[in-house]
Amino acid sequence: MNQTTDTSPILTVENLSLRISQTDILSGVNFEVKVGQFVGLLGPNGAGKSSLLRCIYRYCAPTDGRIMLFGKPIDTYSRQEYAKHVAVVLQEVPEQFNLAVFDVIAMGLTPHKPLFSSTSKEDKSNIEAVLDRVGLLHKAKQVFSSLSGGEKQRAMIARAMLQKPSLLIMDEPTSHLDVRYQIQIMELAKSLGVCVLASFHDLNLAGAMSDHLLVLKNGQLQAQGEPNTVLSSGLLSDVFGVCADVSHVPIANDDQTMVPHIRYHYGYVR
Ligand SMILES: Nc1ncnc2c1ncn2[C@@H]1O[C@H](COP(=O)(O)OP(=O)(O)OP(=O)(O)O)[C@@H](O)[C@H]1O
Numbered sequence: 001m002n003q004t005t006d007t008s009p010i011l012t013v014e015n016l017s018l019r020i021s022q023t024d025i026l027s028g029v030n031f032e033v034k035v036g037q038f039v040g041l042l043g044p045n046g047a048g049k050s051s052l053l054r055c056i057y058r059y060c061a062p063t064d065g066r067i068m069l070f071g072k073p074i075d076t077y078s079r080q081e082y083a084k085h086v087a088v089v090l091q092e093v094p095e096q097f098n099l100a101v102f103d104v105i106a107m108g109l110t111p112h113k114p115l116f117s118s119t120s121k122e123d124k125s126n127i128e129a130v131l132d133r134v135g136l137l138h139k140a141k142q143v144f145s146s147l148s149g150g151e152k153q154r155a156m157i158a159r160a161m162l163q164k165p166s167l168l169i170m171d172e173p174t175s176h177l178d179v180r181y182q183i184q185i186m187e188l189a190k191s192l193g194v195c196v197l198a199s200f201h202d203l204n205l206a207g208a209m210s211d212h213l214l215v216l217k218n219g220q221l222q223a224q225g226e227p228n229t230v231l232s233s234g235l236l237s238d239v240f241g242v243c244a245d246v247s248h249v250p251i252a253n254d255d256q257t258m259v260p261h262i263r264y265h266y267g268y269v270r
Pocket of ligand 1: 049
C-alpha cells in the first residue's frame with residue numbers, strides 16, 4: 001500500500017450528478033483522489049462507473065456538481081493543459097491506428113509539444129524507454145493493429161506514461177485480458193508513481209491493488225474507504241447480489257500488509 005504522507009487532493013468530485021434523457025445516471029457523488037493514491041472504482045453493470053470516469057476525463061459534462069483538478073474546475077483548463085495532467089486508458093483500444101507501435105506511443109508527447117513538431121532525439125529515447133518499461137521495445141516497428149490484446153493495452157499504458165500525467169484514468173482496461181495481463185497491467189499502472197483512478201470488475205484484484213475503493217450502485221456511491229473495510233460480505237450481497245466470504249491475506253513478500261480475499265459461494269445469486 002502507498003506510504004505517502006501528503007494527503008492533499010489532486011482530484012475533488014463534489015455533489016456530481018449526471019442526467020441523460022430524464023434518467024439519473026449519477027446522483028450526488030462526492031470523493032477525492034489524494035496524492036499518490038491508487039483508487040479503485042467498483043460497481044455492478046450499469047452502476048455508472050464509465051459515466052463517472054467520462055465526466056472526469058471531460059467526455060461528458062455533468063448536470064450538477066463540480067470536478068476540480070488541483071483545486072481548479074476542470075472546465076477552466078485548455079484541452080492541451082488538461083491532457084498534460086490527465087491520461088486515459090480505456091477498455092476498447094482505438095482500432096484506427098494503422099501505425100507502427102512506436103508512432104502510436106509517440107502520440108503521448110502531443111500535449112507537451114507544439115503542433116506539427118517533429119520527433120527529436122530526446123523524444124525518441126523517451127519513447128524507447130517507455131516501450132522498454134512495458135516490455136514492447138522489440139515490437140516498436142510492428143503495426144499496432146497486429147499486437148495481441150494484452151500488448152495493445154501495455155502499449156496504451158506506455159503512451160499514457162509518456163504523457164507524464166498527474167492522474168491516470170483507466171476504464172476497465174483489463175477486461176479482455178488473461179489473468180496474467182490483468183495483474184501485469186494493474187501492477188504496471190501502480191508502479192508509475194502517479195495517481196490512478198481505475199474501474200474494475202475483478203474485486204479481488206481491486207482489493208489487492210487499491211489504497212481506496214469507491215463503490216457505485218445505481219449512480220450513487222454506496223461505500224468508500226480502505227479495501228479491508230469496504231469489501232465485506234454484506235456489501236457484496238447488497239451491491240452485487242452475491243453470497244461470499246471475505247478473509248484477509250498478506251500480500252506476497254510482505255507479511256504486514258493484508259488485503260481482502262473474496263471467496264464466492266455458487267448457487268446463491270439473487
Ligand atoms: N448516453 C447515454 N444515453 C442513455 N443512457 C446512458 C448513456 N450513457 C450511459 N447510459 C446509461 O447509464 C447507466 C450507467 O452506464 P455506465 O456505462 O456508466 O455503467 P458502468 O457501471 O460503466 O457499467 P458496465 O460495468 O456494464 O460497463 C447505464 O444504465 C447506461 O445504459
